[in-house]
Each structure stands twice: as structure tokens, then as C-alpha cells.
Amino acid sequence: MKKKAVSALARAAVLLSVLSIGGVRAQSAVTLNFYSGGDVNVQDLWANNLIPMYKKVAPNVTINLVWSEHGAADQATFDRLAAAKKAGKVSGVDLWESGMVQQAGEAGMMAKIAASDVSNLSKVPPTIIQQVGSYGLPYRGSSVVLAYNSKEVSSPPRSLPELFDWIKKNPGKFTYNTPDTGGSGHAFVERVLMSGLPQDQIKTFQTEYKPEMVSAFDKGLATLKELDASMYQNGFHPKGNVGTLQLLAKGNIRMGTVWSDMALSYLAQNLLPPEIKLVQLEPPFSGGAAFLGVAADSPNKAQAMAFLNWLLTPEVQAVVINKMNGYPGVDWKYVPTETRTKFADIAKSYSIGFQERFGADINKLWYEKIAGTPMPASK
Amino acid sequence: MKNSWREALIGLCLAALPVAAMFVLVVLPAFEGLRFSLGYVPGDNPAYSTGSHLVTSSTPTLEVYRTLLSSPFVQADLRLTLTVTLFTVLLILLVGYSLALLVRFGPGRLGAAVRSLYLIPMFVPVVIAAYAFITLYGSRGWLDALLHHVGIGYRSPIYGIPGIVMGLVWSHLPFATLLLGSGLDALPEEQVEAARDSGAGFLSILWRIILPLNLTPTMIVAAFSGISVLGSYTVPALLGPNAPQMVGVAMEQYFGAYRQPQGAVALAMITFALAAAIGALYVWGISRTRRHG
Known part of the structure; x- marks a missing residue:
């Protein structure tokens, strides 16, 4: 999620029209430079759905989408914000959709988003916002679920212990992707680690960061290592969320963790055979939100916040869910009933992943303790 | 003036x-x-x-380097990097030389075919090539399917060290062959002819005339592909095992996935030192050749 291309800072023009969205009154035409990135489906959502929709509600706000495939320019946008801050100039970035909003926020480059600016924020589960230190607004989400081949597996596991049991009884038929290359693998790793933590500490791991707490993961890591011997090719992990989906499609594995939105889209495009079914465990795998932040130096903060508020309205959330086969940014109860019924199978909450810095530490621990430690039973 | x-x-x-x-x-x-x-x-x-x-x-303080180098994980990465670099360079030289010799001395048609084929990897982006390797040699890939039909078992090498070496050799071959070939083209025909006339076999001509006279291009190829392989990213990121990793991949992981830019930068410095060592070897070798040549 990022982009780089420079966009013209065409703001100016004073139209004395009055518009009011979400209680904000803007008096002049403004252009919001919106830096975003992701896969083509996200680009399509913004360019062909949301931005044209917003033009109708707020005709004098122009949203200039600066797109970067797969967020490959995130670091460049970060550097641009940092350079502007250092030089005391305006970066030209108004809105930024990225996994890096918290990191940028901690460096003083993103504005905190409060319910006083974005009234619909109250509809968002607070822990999700705390996860990024209030520097980003979750406007859509997705959850990791278990995908299985219903021709080979008649009764899929419904809980973590059942899943462990299945993996051990069906060696070579399960895998997850490396945790740093895709959230579906990361969610499996975090779910297993979470199962080894004292229950009363889990919230701390989700919202705070204390480096010394990392040792609490040892129990979960031991479980992961033990499971690894029974995984696909004695512990080979594909790269990226797509890697797991491809192994499922080719029949190399019978079960794996996937993002619900990706799997549903793949099924719709016949990239996965119809016998692949999805199921959520109890307690659920973690999900994640896509976060949108407002640059601290944006001269158009009020308009940017108004745009964020509009994104959380029920009609917009319904479009997001339908387009992305995903989860809303707001709690499901604020989603129109029709949409909720359509996605009844997955319209449940997801659990929250660990705080981002723990996530980074977990990636490293995984490479050191799981992939990087030889296994007696391995090839 | x-x-x-x-x-x-x-x-x-x-x-x-x-x-x-x-x-x-x-x-x-x-x-x-x-x-x-x-x-x-x-x-x-x-x-x-x-x-x-x-x-x-x-x-x-050298604390960052101490922590990195004392980690068995990073040690394994560095060992893998050096092993892959060594084997890849040797294979590049071996295959590159064979192709260059075929082009220079091979029978007309074969030489011409090799001459037009060996450049292909240069025009195929590395990412595409890596995915082609996976499709072709991967588990349940084409080769697997083919061998399965004739009843031969197959274990894909693609997600092991051989996978990285295969990908890197493939992508570096055009440059190596081109350079070695131009060196061979510059060899004085008379010397080879004279040796042939006095009854020397191909191997002894190769060993006594061709290799010594073509030493400079050989060293250039070894040094340049060595440095390029050492810091390679795309091929080892897509092929090869989950761990250990080549330093290029490890560096990116420290920076992005682990959020430890300091470790990434220190790894970059270590890689730079290794590349500088290869460069120093090259300069030393070249200056020796000049003196003796």
C-alpha cells in the first residue's frame, strides 16, 4: 500500500458552495491526495466504486488516488512524509492507506483519529483502533479461516485442538504460508502462540508492546515445531497467501489457512475447485483491517476526516463487503441486514492479532525456531 | 597547453x-x-x-554485529550464502565455458544454435524465470507429471539449495558466456592450429593454450558473477528453502518482516565486506596476470 508518483497539488479555487457531510462544513473545492496500494481488487474498489460515490455526496472534494501495486511504494511514501516533516514543508499526502500508518504516526507524521472528528468511529470495535494507536481508521477487514477439501475431509476440525489432531493424523496434508509473506500464515502462527499464553495477558499482546514479554511465546513455538514434522513435505511453507491457495488447488494439501475474501474470490473465479470449503474455528483465527490514516501535515484535515466518516456509513460498508467478499470496518451489527445475511457463514467477528511489533518479533522467532532449526524427522 | x-x-x-x-x-x-x-x-x-x-x-559499538554473528540462524544464512556463491560461480564457469567453446569450436550448426540460444535468459525477467522453474520442476509440476507417467519417482529440488543454484546459474549464463566467448574469439588462431598440427589433443590445447590465454575474462566472470550472486535477492526469495536464507533475502526480512533496520544495515555492511573481498581478489589476480603476461 503506497504509491509514489507526485500528484499536482491542485487545490485552490474558492467556490462558495456549502456542503455538509458528517457535520463538517467545507466551503471550498479541495483535492485530497490519497496514497494507497494493494492488489487490483482494492484499486478497483477505490477507483470505480468508492471515489465516484463520494463525488456524488461531496461534489467539491476531488480525490486524487495515487496507486501503488501491492503497496510496493509504502516505504517511499513514508520517506516522503519524513522528508517533508524534516524540511518543514507540506508533504502533499493527505490520506494514506498502509500497514505503516502506526509507524508513521509514532514518528509524528500521521494525525490521531478521534471520535470528535469522525463520529462513526464509535461503531468500530475499540481494540482494532488501539492496535494502530488510533493513527488509522479500519474501513474494511478480512478474517483468516480454515479451507479444506470436502471430497477428502468429511468433518473438518472446529477448534484448535481438533485441528492439531487432524494435522498429526494426516501427515503432509496441511500447511500454512511463511508468516511474513502473508497474513493467513501469520494468523495460524499467532493463533497457536496465543493458545500457549496465559489468557489474562492476551489483551496486552494485542494492544501494547513490551520486548521482554516475547519469552512467553516459547510454549506455542514448541507446539508449532512439533506440528511442523506433520506438515506438507515435512515442514515446507509456501510463500504468500496465494502459495497456500495454489497448493490447495493442485491437491498437494487438503487443508490450509486462507483469507476468507481471497478464497471466496478464488472460488468465484474457479481458481479453486468447488469442493474447497471454508470454516471458522472457535475461537476464531485473527483477522485484520486495512487502515487509512490522515497525514499530520495535511492542510485539508477536516475534509479528510469527513471522508473517513463517510466510509463508515452503512451503505458504503455494504459496498465494501460485497465488492471485496470481506469484512466491514465497523461492527457487523451496523451493516445492512441484507448484506449480513448474504455472508452469514463468515459474518462473525474475528479475533484480533498481536500488536504489530510483536508480529515482527514473531516473524523472526518463526524463522529462527521453526524454519531455521533442523528437525530430526526432516529430509 | x-x-x-x-x-x-x-x-x-x-x-x-x-x-x-x-x-x-x-x-x-x-x-x-x-x-x-x-x-x-x-x-x-x-x-x-x-x-x-x-x-x-x-x-x-559492535554490539549489533556481535548479536548478529553469534546467532546460529545468521551463521547458517552466511554459510548458505557462501556455499551457494561458490557452487554457482563454479557451475557458471563450467557451463559458460562449455557453451563458449561450442560456439567457437563446435560444428557449424550446433555452434550457431548455441550462439542464438544462450542469450535467451538475458531477455527473460528473473521473476518470470523463477516461476517457470517452479512450474516446470516443482512438486506436481510438468517434470513431475512426465516422470510419473513413466513410473519414476521425483522429489523436487526447487525448494532446496539446488533450486537457488539452478536459478542463479540460469540467469547469469548469458553474461558469462558472452564474455568468455569474446575472450575465445580473440585467441590467435595460429597458436591453436600449430598445436593441433603437432598432434595435441583438444584437452591439452584447452589446458595449455586456451585457459591460460583466456584468464582475464575468466576472472572477470568469476568476480562479477560472484558479487552478483552474493547479493542476489529475487531468485533466492522465490526458490530455495524457508531457512536458511541467502543474505539478500535475510536483509530484506530484517528490514521489513522483523522491523529491525539495524540488523538489516549491519548485514548489508557484512555483505559489502564480502563483496569487497571478492573485488580485492579480482584486482590482485588481474595485476598478477598483467605482470606475468
Whole structure:
């Protein structure tokens, strides 16, 4: 999620029209430079759905989408914000959709988003916002679920212990992707680690960061290592969320963790055979939100916040869910009933992943303790 | 006299631009990186200062390097990198030489075919090539399916060290063959003819005439592909095992996945030192050849 291309800072023009969205009154035409990135489906959502929709509600706000495939320019946008801050100039970035909003926020480059600016924020589960230190607004989400081949597996596991049991009884038929290359693998790793933590500490791991707490993961890591011997090719992990989906499609594995939105889209495009079914465990795998932040130096903060508020309205959330086969940014109860019924199978909450810095530490621990430690039973 | 001064000045001015650009874009960041890896955390560079597990010190410290190098995980990465570099360079030389010899001395048609085929990898982006390797040699890939039909078992090498070496050899071959081939083209035909006339076999001609006379291109190929393989990213990121990893991949992981920019920068410095060592070997080799040649 990022982009780089420079966009013209065409703001100016004073139209004395009055518009009011979400209680904000803007008096002049403004252009919001919106830096975003992701896969083509996200680009399509913004360019062909949301931005044209917003033009109708707020005709004098122009949203200039600066797109970067797969967020490959995130670091460049970060550097641009940092350079502007250092030089005391305006970066030209108004809105930024990225996994890096918290990191940028901690460096003083993103504005905190409060319910006083974005009234619909109250509809968002607070822990999700705390996860990024209030520097980003979750406007859509997705959850990791278990995908299985219903021709080979008649009764899929419904809980973590059942899943462990299945993996051990069906060696070579399960895998997850490396945790740093895709959230579906990361969610499996975090779910297993979470199962080894004292229950009363889990919230701390989700919202705070204390480096010394990392040792609490040892129990979960031991479980992961033990499971690894029974995984696909004695512990080979594909790269990226797509890697797991491809192994499922080719029949190399019978079960794996996937993002619900990706799997549903793949099924719709016949990239996965119809016998692949999805199921959520109890307690659920973690999900994640896509976060949108407002640059601290944006001269158009009020308009940017108004745009964020509009994104959380029920009609917009319904479009997001339908387009992305995903989860809303707001709690499901604020989603129109029709949409909720359509996605009844997955319209449940997801659990929250660990705080981002723990996530980074977990990636490293995984490479050191799981992939990087030889296994007696391995090839 | 005046004119030559002016020409020199113009020349210097022209050269100053790229040198200045390199200084600003490469030397300065590298210097800041070196300082960062020694414990000076620049507060005004959030890409560095927001990292996890930073070592901060007001005097230079080797703490970052100590932690990195004492980790068995990083040691395994470095071992893998050196092994892959060594084997890849040897294979590149072996295969590159064979192809170049075929082009130079091979029978007409074969030589011509090789001449047009060996350049292909140069025009195929590495990412595409890596995915082609996976499709072709991967588990349940084409080769697997083919062998399965004739009843031969198959274990895909693609997600092991051989996978990385295969990908890297493939992508470096055109450059190596081109350079070795141009060296062979420059060989004096008479010497080879004379040796042949006095009854020398192909192998002894190769060993006694061709290889010694073609030493400089050989060293260039070895050094340049060595440095390029050492820091390669795309092929080992897509092929090869989950762990250990080549340093190029490890560096990116430290920076992105682990959020430890200091470790990434220190790994870059270590890689730079290794590449400099290869470069030094090359300069030493070249100067020796010059003296003896």
C-alpha cells in the first residue's frame, strides 16, 4: 500500500458552495491526495466504486488516488512524509492507506483519529483502533479461516485442538504460508502462540508492546515445531497467501489457512475447485483491517476526516463487503441486514492479532525456531 | 597547453556530475548506514529510529554485529550464502565455458544454435524465470507429471539449495558466456592450429593454450558473477528453502518482516565486506596476470 508518483497539488479555487457531510462544513473545492496500494481488487474498489460515490455526496472534494501495486511504494511514501516533516514543508499526502500508518504516526507524521472528528468511529470495535494507536481508521477487514477439501475431509476440525489432531493424523496434508509473506500464515502462527499464553495477558499482546514479554511465546513455538514434522513435505511453507491457495488447488494439501475474501474470490473465479470449503474455528483465527490514516501535515484535515466518516456509513460498508467478499470496518451489527445475511457463514467477528511489533518479533522467532532449526524427522 | 588544460577541466566537470550524484545517493546513505550499525541512531530518520530492538550508543559499538554473528540462524544464512556463491560461480564457469567453446569450436550448426540460444535468459525477467522453474520442476509440476507417467519417482529440488543454484546459474549464463566467448574469439588462431598440427589433443590445447590465454575474462566472470550472486535477492526469495536464507533475502526480512533496520544495515555492511573481498581478489589476480603476461 503506497504509491509514489507526485500528484499536482491542485487545490485552490474558492467556490462558495456549502456542503455538509458528517457535520463538517467545507466551503471550498479541495483535492485530497490519497496514497494507497494493494492488489487490483482494492484499486478497483477505490477507483470505480468508492471515489465516484463520494463525488456524488461531496461534489467539491476531488480525490486524487495515487496507486501503488501491492503497496510496493509504502516505504517511499513514508520517506516522503519524513522528508517533508524534516524540511518543514507540506508533504502533499493527505490520506494514506498502509500497514505503516502506526509507524508513521509514532514518528509524528500521521494525525490521531478521534471520535470528535469522525463520529462513526464509535461503531468500530475499540481494540482494532488501539492496535494502530488510533493513527488509522479500519474501513474494511478480512478474517483468516480454515479451507479444506470436502471430497477428502468429511468433518473438518472446529477448534484448535481438533485441528492439531487432524494435522498429526494426516501427515503432509496441511500447511500454512511463511508468516511474513502473508497474513493467513501469520494468523495460524499467532493463533497457536496465543493458545500457549496465559489468557489474562492476551489483551496486552494485542494492544501494547513490551520486548521482554516475547519469552512467553516459547510454549506455542514448541507446539508449532512439533506440528511442523506433520506438515506438507515435512515442514515446507509456501510463500504468500496465494502459495497456500495454489497448493490447495493442485491437491498437494487438503487443508490450509486462507483469507476468507481471497478464497471466496478464488472460488468465484474457479481458481479453486468447488469442493474447497471454508470454516471458522472457535475461537476464531485473527483477522485484520486495512487502515487509512490522515497525514499530520495535511492542510485539508477536516475534509479528510469527513471522508473517513463517510466510509463508515452503512451503505458504503455494504459496498465494501460485497465488492471485496470481506469484512466491514465497523461492527457487523451496523451493516445492512441484507448484506449480513448474504455472508452469514463468515459474518462473525474475528479475533484480533498481536500488536504489530510483536508480529515482527514473531516473524523472526518463526524463522529462527521453526524454519531455521533442523528437525530430526526432516529430509 | 592552454587548450589541454581547458579540456581537462571540461572533462572533470563532466565527470563531477555523476560522481556527485553517486556521492549523494550511494556514499552518504552508506555512511549513515555504517554509523547506524555502530549504534548511532539518527533521530531525524524515522525509517531507522522507529525500528525494534535498536542498539543505541553515543560511542561506536559492535554490539549489533556481535548479536548478529553469534546467532546460529545468521551463521547458517552466511554459510548458505557462501556455499551457494561458490557452487554457482563454479557451475557458471563450467557451463559458460562449455557453451563458449561450442560456439567457437563446435560444428557449424550446433555452434550457431548455441550462439542464438544462450542469450535467451538475458531477455527473460528473473521473476518470470523463477516461476517457470517452479512450474516446470516443482512438486506436481510438468517434470513431475512426465516422470510419473513413466513410473519414476521425483522429489523436487526447487525448494532446496539446488533450486537457488539452478536459478542463479540460469540467469547469469548469458553474461558469462558472452564474455568468455569474446575472450575465445580473440585467441590467435595460429597458436591453436600449430598445436593441433603437432598432434595435441583438444584437452591439452584447452589446458595449455586456451585457459591460460583466456584468464582475464575468466576472472572477470568469476568476480562479477560472484558479487552478483552474493547479493542476489529475487531468485533466492522465490526458490530455495524457508531457512536458511541467502543474505539478500535475510536483509530484506530484517528490514521489513522483523522491523529491525539495524540488523538489516549491519548485514548489508557484512555483505559489502564480502563483496569487497571478492573485488580485492579480482584486482590482485588481474595485476598478477598483467605482470606475468
